Amino acid sequence: MDGAPDQGAEAHYRAALNQGRLLIQRCESCGKHVFFPRSICPHCWSESLAWVEPKGSGTVYSTTTVRRKPDAGGDYNVSLVDLDEGVRMMSRVDGVPPGEVKIGMRVAAEVIEEGGGGLVVFRPEGAR
Amino acid sequence: MSAKDLRGKVAIVGVGTAGCGEATGFSELEILAQAAKAAVEDAGLAMADIDGICTANLSAAMWPLNVVEYLGIRPKFVEGTNVGGAAFVAHQTHAMLALAAGLCDAVLVCYGSNQRTSTFGRKERTAARNLLDHNPYEAPYRPFNPPSSYAMIAARHMYQYGTTRRHLAEVAVAARKWAQLNPEAFSRGPLDVETVLNARMISDPFTVYDCCLVTDGAAAYVITRADRAKDLKQKPVHILSNATAAWHRSVANMADLTVTPSKESGERAFAAAGLGPKDMDVVQIYDAFTINTILALEDLGFCGKGEGGPFVEDGAIAPGGKLPVNTNGGGLSCVHPNMYGAFATIEAVRQLRGTCGERQVKDAKTAVVNGNGGNSASSQSTSVLATADAL
Numbered sequence: 001m002d003g004a005p006d007q008g009a010e011a012h013y014r015a016a017l018n019q020g021r022l023l024i025q026r027c028e029s030c031g032k033h034v035f036f037p038r039s040i041c042p043h044c045w046s047e048s049l050a051w052v053e054p055k056g057s058g059t060v061y062s063t064t065t066v067r068r069k070p071d072a073g074g075d076y077n078v079s080l081v082d083l084d085e086g087v088r089m090m091s092r093v094d095g096v097p098p099g100e101v102k103i104g105m106r107v108a109a110e111v112i113e114e115g116g117g118g119l120v121v122f123r124p125e126g127a128r
Numbered sequence: 129m130s131a132k133d134l135r136g137k138v139a140i141v142g143v144g145t146a147g148c149g150e151a152t153g154f155s156e157l158e159i160l161a162q163a164a165k166a167a168v169e170d171a172g173l174a175m176a177d178i179d180g181i182c183t184a185n186l187s188a189a190m191w192p193l194n195v196v197e198y199l200g201i202r203p204k205f206v207e208g209t210n211v212g213g214a215a216f217v218a219h220q221t222h223a224m225l226a227l228a229a230g231l232c233d234a235v236l237v238c239y240g241s242n243q244r245t246s247t248f249g250r251k252e253r254t255a256a257r258n259l260l261d262h263n264p265y266e267a268p269y270r271p272f273n274p275p276s277s278y279a280m281i282a283a284r285h286m287y288q289y290g291t292t293r294r295h296l297a298e299v300a301v302a303a304r305k306w307a308q309l310n311p312e313a314f315s316r317g318p319l320d321v322e323t324v325l326n327a328r329m330i331s332d333p334f335t336v337y338d339c340c341l342v343t344d345g346a347a348a349y350v351i352t353r354a355d356r357a358k359d360l361k362q363k364p365v366h367i368l369s370n371a372t373a374a375w376h377r378s379v380a381n382m383a384d385l386t387v388t389p390s391k392e393s394g395e396r397a398f399a400a401a402g403l404g405p406k407d408m409d410v411v412q413i414y415d416a417f418t419i420n421t422i423l424a425l426e427d428l429g430f431c432g433k434g435e436g437g438p439f440v441e442d443g444a445i446a447p448g449g450k451l452p453v454n455t456n457g458g459g460l461s462c463v464h465p466n467m468y469g470a471f472a473t474i475e476a477v478r479q480l481r482g483t484c485g486e487r488q489v490k491d492a493k494t495a496v497v498n499g500n501g502g503n504s505a506s507s508q509s510t511s512v513l514a515t516a517d518a519l
């Protein structure tokens with residue numbers, strides 16, 4: 001395990017994200033990837049969870065446009081993205097108008113700075 | 129002992145509602161107490177007879193204490209499980225066990241919310257809850273929950289099965305047509321599919337009519353053992369079975385957005401009741417959003433997976449259709465004070481008593497109630513209810 005062992009999974013994940021790195025876990029007992037970060041594997045309940053850097057590529061599993069008045073900031077996207085490692089996360093797809101995000105769209109992860117720390121967002125694959 | 133051994137052993141003997149719609153100037157405990165008193169009197173019991181309580185609330189962490197204090201009772205059985213709006217259906221298993229074991233004799237299930245008119249408004253409550261029950265993996269993306277999570281569930285269902293916005297709109301229109309037959313329903317004005325489709329979008333694919341109402345309201349019902357129920361004031365409505373399934377908390381952790389925990393709770397509830405979807409005269413589904421009705425019809429087995437959209441076409445679940453669903457108008461058009469499970473239960477009881485007036489389903493003897501809880505069909509609880517002659 002890289003990172004400080006005296007820190008919980010959530011804090012470790014957050015610290016890496018704040019340094020611009022997206023990490024997920026991989027269970028050394030059952031081999032499955034795990035997200036969100038946990039102290040035990042939700043598949044086989046082993047404590048042997050190792051941090052790995054995912055490829056960052058994924059597919060939009062579902063998506064919605066949250067409607068908001070223009071003077072309140074306008075519409076924005078919320079998506080569920082399946083990383084190729086087999087885990088799902090809530091995020092958003094940037095770089096295209098919210099209404100153009102489609103289920104099945106291939107996307108790539110990017111860690112940006114927002115809200116005082118690192119945040120994972122996605123862009124359509126090949127868009128940058 | 130198995131779930132089958134509890135079949136029909138207890139019955140709902142009293143129901144009451146209060147403050148439905150707008151209860152301006154009233155606190156949630158005040159309307160809850162009114163509903164509780166109404167339910168107890170409906171049963172022909174006195175509040176002093178209540179020795180078990182089931183209740184939950186979205187703000188107060190120790191809510192059963194608030195309620196026992198307010199009602200002035202000292203119950204022997206206290207149950208505060210909160211799995212969201214399904215709680216007031218899920219409480220039935222715990223009440224059945226407590227009653228069957230002789231731990232208590234009369235259980236009051238009760239709920240009340242003044243979310244619509246409270247001065248401490250919905251916005252403040254939502255902000256406070258997000259603070260106390262923070263989800264660091266969702267919050268930064270600002271989903272407008274619960275609508276956004278159910279919207280993504282609907283979007284996936286549409287993508288996989290060709291379900292359309294028009295199918296969703298059919299659910300809203302059917303609910304409204306039932307509400308028009310129910311003098312207690314909050315929204316009874318005309319509504320057609322085109323109006324639903326052209327309404328203000330909230331979180332795609334949902335317009336405002338795909339989302340349940342935001343009302344005040346309180347609901348309560350009383351459960352006793354069946355042997356006592358037959359000597360009480362009302363025609364008893366027996367609980368043949370209840371089963372709860374809890375799978376996740378947030379939508380990102382819902383394994384398959386098109387399959388809900390009702391798949392499991394429904395199978396267990398029908399198995400314990402010894403009945404199936406085809407045997408149901410009335411269906412009460414917690415319709416937080418239009419997609420919930422479609423998903424529940426599929427997962428409870430009224431139609432195959434992916435067939436829920438076509439199933440509800442042409443007024444099939446509206447008055448005069450092939451299956452009476454949400455005969456009070458549901459959360460979409462009757463009442464929705466944040467958690468609706470008790471209201472769905474009460475409508476099933478009223479149908480089985482035969483007291484529903486214009487909206488009465490003729491000779492209704494069996495009903496299925498399907499509670500929904502959490503931001504993303506996170507928990508669901510299914511009950512099969514029946515009159516004594518369907519036992």
Ligand SMILES: [Zn+2]
Nearest residue numbers: 027030041044
């Ligand atoms: Zn494992």
